Amino acid sequence: MFIDYAKIYVKGGQGGSGASSFRREKHVAKGGPNGGDGGRGGSIIFRVDSHLHTLVDFQYKKHYVAKHGQHGMGKNRQGRDADDIIVRVPAGTVVKDVETDEVLADLLEADQTFVAARGGKGGKGNARFVTPTHQAPREWEVGESGEEKWLILELKVIADIGLVGKPNAGKSTLLSKLSAARPKIADYPFTTLQPNLGIVRVNDLESFVMADIPGLIEGAHTGKGLGLQFLRHVERTRLICYLIDPMEEKPEKTFKILKNELEQYSEKLAKKPFVIVLTKSDSWSDELKTAKHQKLHSAPFAVSSLSGEGLKELTAYLWRRLNHMTLEEIDLTEGKTE
DSSP: OOOOEEEEEEEOOOOOOOOOOBOOBTTBSSOOBOOOOOOOOOOEEEEEOTTOOOOGGGGTOOEEEOOOOOOOBTTTBOOOOOOOEEEEEOTTEEEEETTTOOEEEEEOSTTOEEEEEOOOOOOOOGGGGOBTTBSSOOOOOOOOOOOEEEEEEEEOOOOSEEEEESTTSSHHHHHHHHBSOOOOOOSSTTOOOSOEEEEEESSSSOEEEEEEOOOOOTTGGGTOTTHHHHHGGGGGOSEEEEEEOTTOSOHHHHHHHHHHHHHHHOHHHHTSOEEEEEOOGGGOOHHHHHHHHHHSSSOOEEOOTTTOTTHHHHHHHHHHHHHSOOHHHHHHTSOOOO
């Protein structure tokens, strides 16, 4: 099950309170204060786990509450700090505050951490309040409360190339031919209901990651079809591959619709480098191929996942584009959330 959205509650533990205590020994009538400090409350810490690829765990557990720190004790003994709770998340997880919608963290690298809710500091014991004029203080502090908040977790897949197209444009079939991925393929719209990733081998030592994004329709940026649910996944890609069905009556209009949906969702997204690929070329006539090419402002590739036509050339071209991007293009493909 691919889950890319979750709403969870996190709360750091309260710090332990300081102790109010005095030294008591035989033959010592008035011992000085010896109350220790309280321990720190546990924190909720997110850590990227490269073995995770979905937020499905958060469908079953939505509340994460750390334990309180131990109270201080006599004889200047400090309370123990509470253990932190480590919450594992997949790479590509964006953490947002529910109330403000502020992006708190963008977790991309393996083992990267983020303190989602900090535990409270322990309170001071009365031994901390001694002064030259106040030798027997009874004051002590209550431990600080831990942070608590509701968070939104959004997962954006990380890939070098994103396949974008209308339903049934041939994205899943192309991915299955270029990589070892086996997405669901059928001759009806919205076969793909989740992003699929595949590793495309250029040679024995070189490869890149390609993502099949569920089909977009006009109005996707407003939530039509599966739009808002999956447009976020295109943000991480370095290069966009627009796939257009050759049987479309006006391929140039289809391209404009797809590009407009990305632009309406994110202006930066629409500026990413791209390539146009016309699919199912095995069923075209030469005259149709020429006509389709002429109607698009950018010379597109023509490929056939059935016959294999153009697949090697497309793979080689995509690899060259990824390795020869301009500095401006690289800035647009860093994938960091604004």
